[in-house]
Amino acid sequence: MPKPVSSALKPMDVLRGSLNSSVLVDVRGNRGYSGILEGYDVYMNLVIRDAAETIGGQDHGMYPRILVRGDNVIYVSPVNSVRGE
Amino acid sequence: MPKPVSSALKPMDVLRGSLNSSVLVDVRGNRGYSGILEGYDVYMNLVIRDAAETIGGQDHGMYPRILVRGDNVIYVSPVNSVRGE
Amino acid sequence: MPKPVSSALKPMDVLRGSLNSSVLVDVRGNRGYSGILEGYDVYMNLVIRDAAETIGGQDHGMYPRILVRGDNVIYVSPVNSVRGE
Amino acid sequence: MPKPVSSALKPMDVLRGSLNSSVLVDVRGNRGYSGILEGYDVYMNLVIRDAAETIGGQDHGMYPRILVRGDNVIYVSPVNSVRGE
Amino acid sequence: MPKPVSSALKPMDVLRGSLNSSVLVDVRGNRGYSGILEGYDVYMNLVIRDAAETIGGQDHGMYPRILVRGDNVIYVSPVNSVRGE
Amino acid sequence: MPKPVSSALKPMDVLRGSLNSSVLVDVRGNRGYSGILEGYDVYMNLVIRDAAETIGGQDHGMYPRILVRGDNVIYVSPVNSVRGE
Amino acid sequence: MPKPVSSALKPMDVLRGSLNSSVLVDVRGNRGYSGILEGYDVYMNLVIRDAAETIGGQDHGMYPRILVRGDNVIYVSPVNSVRGE
Numbered sequence: 001m002p003k004p005v006s007s008a009l010k011p012m013d014v015l016r017g018s019l020n021s022s023v024l025v026d027v028r029g030n031r032g033y034s035g036i037l038e039g040y041d042v043y044m045n046l047v048i049r050d051a052a053e054t055i056g057g058q059d060h061g062m063y064p065r066i067l068v069r070g071d072n073v074i075y076v077s078p079v080n081s082v083r084g085e
Numbered sequence: 086m087p088k089p090v091s092s093a094l095k096p097m098d099v100l101r102g103s104l105n106s107s108v109l110v111d112v113r114g115n116r117g118y119s120g121i122l123e124g125y126d127v128y129m130n131l132v133i134r135d136a137a138e139t140i141g142g143q144d145h146g147m148y149p150r151i152l153v154r155g156d157n158v159i160y161v162s163p164v165n166s167v168r169g170e
Numbered sequence: 171m172p173k174p175v176s177s178a179l180k181p182m183d184v185l186r187g188s189l190n191s192s193v194l195v196d197v198r199g200n201r202g203y204s205g206i207l208e209g210y211d212v213y214m215n216l217v218i219r220d221a222a223e224t225i226g227g228q229d230h231g232m233y234p235r236i237l238v239r240g241d242n243v244i245y246v247s248p249v250n251s252v253r254g255e
Numbered sequence: 256m257p258k259p260v261s262s263a264l265k266p267m268d269v270l271r272g273s274l275n276s277s278v279l280v281d282v283r284g285n286r287g288y289s290g291i292l293e294g295y296d297v298y299m300n301l302v303i304r305d306a307a308e309t310i311g312g313q314d315h316g317m318y319p320r321i322l323v324r325g326d327n328v329i330y331v332s333p334v335n336s337v338r339g340e
Numbered sequence: 341m342p343k344p345v346s347s348a349l350k351p352m353d354v355l356r357g358s359l360n361s362s363v364l365v366d367v368r369g370n371r372g373y374s375g376i377l378e379g380y381d382v383y384m385n386l387v388i389r390d391a392a393e394t395i396g397g398q399d400h401g402m403y404p405r406i407l408v409r410g411d412n413v414i415y416v417s418p419v420n421s422v423r424g425e
Numbered sequence: 426m427p428k429p430v431s432s433a434l435k436p437m438d439v440l441r442g443s444l445n446s447s448v449l450v451d452v453r454g455n456r457g458y459s460g461i462l463e464g465y466d467v468y469m470n471l472v473i474r475d476a477a478e479t480i481g482g483q484d485h486g487m488y489p490r491i492l493v494r495g496d497n498v499i500y501v502s503p504v505n506s507v508r509g510e
Numbered sequence: 511m512p513k514p515v516s517s518a519l520k521p522m523d524v525l526r527g528s529l530n531s532s533v534l535v536d537v538r539g540n541r542g543y544s545g546i547l548e549g550y551d552v553y554m555n556l557v558i559r560d561a562a563e564t565i566g567g568q569d570h571g572m573y574p575r576i577l578v579r580g581d582n583v584i585y586v587s588p589v590n591s592v593r594g595e
Contacts, residue, residue: 047094118245
């Protein structure tokens, strides 16, 4: 994988580039949410569609739409990071 | 479910779109509240009517009206996400 | 109970509407305070009169007047929510 | 005790009205301080004179003067709430 | 000790009045520092000279100079509160 | 290694100087991420490419790209600190 | 050591006076870092060179350069406090 020499990617760019794509979100309290990122704001509050929740790594529920408060977010990872931007 | 190509949904839009509808709210300390969202503010403080409380997944009480402080919110999920907006 | 179609209720409206009425306040650390709401501010600091304290659900003490710091508040619930406002 | 119909009491009013009077202060970490309130600021930092400290409900020490950082305060209660103000 | 009728003592006044005097500082995580207060700022960051550290009440070390971050401070107590100010 | 006599290095300079280079990031909750730093912002939110995650020191997963929220960061260490800047 | 009668030392002065000198930094989660302070900012984010890490008092690793987030800092102590400033 060649090393890019381009300028820095802003964290908010990652969220913008992940809109309408799959993300995995890790949240304090040993929780995870995977689904389609529908929206976000500067506080890293996230709106996720068709969200599958895990607690302690176990499947726990499905939410048609969920708003996760940014305070609790540990990381957001685009599931398919091969994107042109 | 077709993938939308529309613009992003702001987190506060989810709250506004959920007014007078059922929401499920997860709160730190293993608590949950489900009821009708009556109001909110930018701190994600929430007003919920006819709120059923669970603690550790067990039914714990009913509140005609409850104001949940935003600091403690983990997520808000509209119970019926099929809404035109 | 008919479903209101009115505009949203702001969280601070709930506090203002509860002045001089009974509230139940849940606080981090497994505490609760019930009494008459005498005052509040935008940080959700609360002044409660004739406050009965519970710790872990057990009665723990009475305070003629108590100022609860907003940081610790989980929820505030008006005890009698049937109020004209 | 007659129910006041007056306007709301601001939380900072309670602190101002308690100056040079006895207060009981509850602090995170299972601590309490009782003494004479000498001063405060908007962060709820408190100066207490002749402060008796309890930890876990046990007497732990006396301080001629102590400055308690507001971040840690859970509640402040005037010991004698029958005051003209 | 006569009860003062003077105006309130601001928390920062206590720090200013303790400069170059002995203080006892209690810090989250069951720690304490006693020494000479050399400086402070509005965040309650503290500079202490000849600081003796206790952890869990046991002597743990000596520091010629230490900068304690205000976030962690629970209280500051002047060791000799009989001071003219 | 000779002791520099130059002016101070700002923390954000370390992040800027680490762009497109390997970093090790330690995160609350006993987690670590190592990979290529792609971006950051003033909140210390970090974008890491080809991130290897450890939990409790054990390998836990790989992420093509991950956005770590700054609130959770304990430290960032450039893996190869011998850089001209 | 004679007692200074000079004006107060600002916490940030201690950091500035420690540049390019040895410091011991204590961090939440039972960690410590000792090394040469290369930089800092007003959030108390710290850049440390040749940093030796301890966890629970045990040696844990060496970092050529490390950026410690200020939020986690408990104290910073100059290892050699006899400095002219």
